[in-house]
Amino acid sequence: MFWIIPLVAFLASILTFFSGFGLGTLLMAAMIWYYPPELAIALTGFVHFVNSALKSALNRSVNWKIVLVFGLPSLLAAVIGSVFLTMLSNKTLILFDLTETLLTRPVSLLKFIIGFFMMSFSILELTLKGKSSALPLWLGGALSGFMGGLSGHQGALRSVFLMNRVGEVSAFVSTAAFIGLMTDVSRNSIYLVTLNWGTVDIPQLVLTVIAAAAGVLIGTRLLKKITFGFIQTMVSICLFLLGSAIITGLI
Numbered sequence: 739m740f741w742i743i744p745l746v747a748f749l750a751s752i753l754t755f756f757s758g759f760g761l762g763t764l765l766m767a768a769m770i771w772y773y774p775p776e777l778a779i780a781l782t783g784f785v786h787f788v789n790s791a792l793k794s795a796l797n798r799s800v801n802w803k804i805v806l807v808f809g810l811p812s813l814l815a816a817v818i819g820s821v822f823l824t825m826l827s828n829k830t831l832i833l834f835d836l837t838e839t840l841l842t843r844p845v846s847l848l849k850f851i852i853g854f855f856m857m858s859f860s861i862l863e864l865t866l867k868g869k870s871s872a873l874p875l876w877l878g879g880a881l882s883g884f885m886g887g888l889s890g891h892q893g894a895l896r897s898v899f900l901m902n903r904v905g906e907v908s909a910f911v912s913t914a915a916f917i918g919l920m921t922d923v924s925r926n927s928i929y930l931v932t933l934n935w936g937t938v939d940i941p942q943l944v945l946t947v948i949a950a951a952a953g954v955l956i957g958t959r960l961l962k963k964i965t966f967g968f969i970q971t972m973v974s975i976c977l978f979l980l981g982s983a984i985i986t987g988l989i
Contacts, residue, residue, distance in 0.1 A: 747949045748949035748953045750764035751952070805920075816886050817887065856978070
């Protein structure tokens, strides 16, 4: 329905303030019900770009050293991931088709990869929530950027690598948002020139952007007041189930 995607964008935009991720994973999960996988990722990337830009403008406590070491590799790797996505979207390789026996949909290579990563990131969000990684920052930037370009899932990895390496909560939010903005610029530039945007519902997209922006404004006010541990857990479980449904051809 028309209003579901904007509603998800609004709620996920608020959630991302407390988790460092959530908008891309949740919104893409909603988009994929209405659009092909590659276009769902691209549309989510556009909304995520506007969200990151507004969040960066309202929360100006960026750690520029982190941006240099983590953000630049993320930006470059996002281009590679985006190119890989467009390559996969142009292929019609069907891994398996059980439509005649199980009333499911054919599962393409791209759908399988996206479903696999949704399941993997749901597990990552559950097991590494609140923990930091000891791996080099540049490697974390490259991994999160590549995944952002390929499947739209970048925030969870970014949070794991930046957690406890950026001082205050406001600095973490600002730095993560600015790095996300850099990644979005690079991947969206690839999406815009390589994908078919003819089937996009423009009024719905505009409303989705406005809803995500409203979530940023509310999240900025609530930043120091609320935590969302239970919601993060439920989000992870739902993402795992959705990823499983994509892989098995249920959706």
